[in-house]
Amino acid sequence: MRHLLRMAAHSGRTNMHARNLAIVWAPNLLRSRDIEVAGFNGTAAFMEVRVQSIVVEFILTHVEQLF
Numbered sequence: 001m002r003h004l005l006r007m008a009a010h011s012g013r014t015n016m017h018a019r020n021l022a023i024v025w026a027p028n029l030l031r032s033r034d035i036e037v038a039g040f041n042g043t044a045a046f047m048e049v050r051v052q053s054i055v056v057e058f059i060l061t062h063v064e065q066l067f
Helices: 002-008 018-029 033-038 043-061
Strands: none
Touching: 002 018, 002 043, 018 043
16 A cells, blocks of 8 residues: 555556545455456446445545554
């Protein structure tokens, strides 16, 4: 998480602020076996990834308090 926070510090040049990093990394950091096993697709999978990205964004914006 600290590494991603360092990446977010360069968002002025890379446009990879906490939200974009969360969208990209959330499915890997908070992998859901339920989605894989059930074979979710479409709206259900999108909603699950959206929740994951919100959680990762929260963690990234509060790294110092959490870790």
